[in-house]
Amino acid sequence: MLNLVLFGPPGAGKGTQALKIAEKYRLLHISTGDILRAEIAKSSPLGLRVKSIIDRGELVSDDILVDILRGVIEDHREVKGFIFDGFPRTIPQAEALKVMLKGEGQQVTGVVSLKVNDEELIKRLLNRALETGRSDDNEEVIRKRLQVYNSSTKPLLDYYREEGILNEVVGIGPIDVIFQDICTVIDKF
Ligand code: AMP
Numbered sequence: 001m002l003n004l005v006l007f008g009p010p011g012a013g014k015g016t017q018a019l020k021i022a023e024k025y026r027l028l029h030i031s032t033g034d035i036l037r038a039e040i041a042k043s044s045p046l047g048l049r050v051k052s053i054i055d056r057g058e059l060v061s062d063d064i065l066v067d068i069l070r071g072v073i074e075d076h077r078e079v080k081g082f083i084f085d086g087f088p089r090t091i092p093q094a095e096a097l098k099v100m101l102k103g104e105g106q107q108v109t110g111v112v113s114l115k116v117n118d119e120e121l122i123k124r125l126l127n128r129a130l131e132t133g134r135s136d137d138n139e140e141v142i143r144k145r146l147q148v149y150n151s152s153t154k155p156l157l158d159y160y161r162e163e164g165i166l167n168e169v170v171g172i173g174p175i176d177v178i179f180q181d182i183c184t185v186i187d188k189f
Contacts, residue, residue, distance in 0.1 A: 008114035057144030114171030
């Protein structure tokens, strides 16, 4: 299996690139943000629980995320691999992912980290706020999400660097050029 983690701050272009990677390498795209937004749209018990957390730009608890991921992985034993987009976002989530994949005789093959500076991220997220109806795309929540990224998620860069599977790709420029750079990294895994 080819199991990829697409890593980066909010606004780095993970969603856009994950779709292209999933299509080219025939992987199952798992976007935890999309899964949670779908639960909110259905007004499911889970959706009702997480809505205010997401609207504040905070992280949903590790337990909830790990349960979601476990379900998805167990339901898709037939796939060629996964592309994880927006997960893991904390060290405990990364540890849990490792254990879950190990239980299936698998592992994270590689991590691709999209590098984009804060100024560009804020510009992109404010533009997206105008284009999408996402309730967490407004200036105050955007700043909060970047703060949460820096404190809780960024430490994963060192975690995966120590595991020897971190690869950084510049996330600024034309979408297809960035995609080519990502493919060059993946093709070496
Ligand atoms: P995203 O679409 O990936 O930017 O996710 C939108 C929001 O969903 C985040 O700001 C978090 O509130 C929540 N979320 C998504 N993935 C995770 C995760 N792995 N851990 C905790 N919260 C998450």
